[in-house]
């Protein structure tokens with residue numbers, strides 16, 4: 001399944017103001033490929049994921065488009081269409097912190113079986129769970145009896161119960177130890193290799209490098225670069241790479257702006273060592289990067 005996002009913008013009305021969580025974001029995810037969306041906490045990644053699934057709260061306004069296979073716009077599709085025909089069937093979400101997403105009072109099996117029933121799937125919960133590395137007995141546990149890794153596997157099985165062609169994985173490895181991170185990434189890669197499109201949201205560049213075909217770097221609601229991380233061009237993308245423990249391990253000085261008070265120019269300008277006067281205007285996204293000084 002192919003996803004084509006164009007000019008996606010999400011704002012929230014809050015008392016006394018507006019939060020601009022996603023601004024004019026455009027990207028594509030092709031079948032059989034994985035795009036990793038990375039950026040600091042609070043830059044708008046999960047809001048973008050929820051916009052693709054029609055899961056935004058009532059105080060949100062969305063514009064732009066997110067077209068699946070050239071025919072279904074996830075932004076303008078009516079809520080009943082999203083609920084009955086899209087979520088779980090065409091687009092699957094692996095939620096951020098799956099443990100808290102599961103209902104505490106019901107076993108993993110009951111929740112997986114409910115997902116299968118809602119999808120009208122004849123697939124058996126135990127065999128689906130086994131595919132994701134769970135033993136049948138694991139399914140009879142309640143969420144608090146599951147380790148982080150097991151809860152993750154249950155969430156993966158639920159997200160894939162309806163065999164969606166597009167998978168949105170929001171921090172699927174947070175809280176997992178390194179071997180489990182690598183296993184989860186390898187599982188996502190094989191889902192991709194079977195022809196699915198995967199949008200992977202993560203803080204973990206090292207894990208993402210294992211499976212991503214391309215990276216989209218998000219800063220303060222905008223995607224500022226799309227490409228490989230081998231030779232990042234945007235100063236923020238370079239800073240993000242240099243902040244990694246296995247690289248220079250130097251954090252980017254300063255903090256991101258508040259999304260209620262975004263600067264009128266490039267949002268990274270106040271933290272950017274390469275800034276020039278032109279940066280007081282928002283740079284256009286051109287040829288893979290949105291920066292006045294990027295080479």
Ligand SMILES: Nc1ncnc2c1ncn2[C@@H]1O[C@H](COP(=O)(O)OP(=O)(O)OP(=O)(O)O)[C@@H](O)[C@H]1O
Nearest residue numbers: 012019021040041042043044045046047048057259
């Ligand atoms: N319902 C809402 N009303 C108002 N603001 C919201 C709402 N939901 C999210 N936000 C704001 O949108 C911004 C982006 O949040 P989001 O959860 O997308 O960040 P993120 O990039 O996923 O961060 P993290 O890496 O920590 O998960 C935050 O400033 C958040 O407070």
Ligand code: NI
Nearest residue numbers: 045046047096
């Ligand atoms: Ni998030």
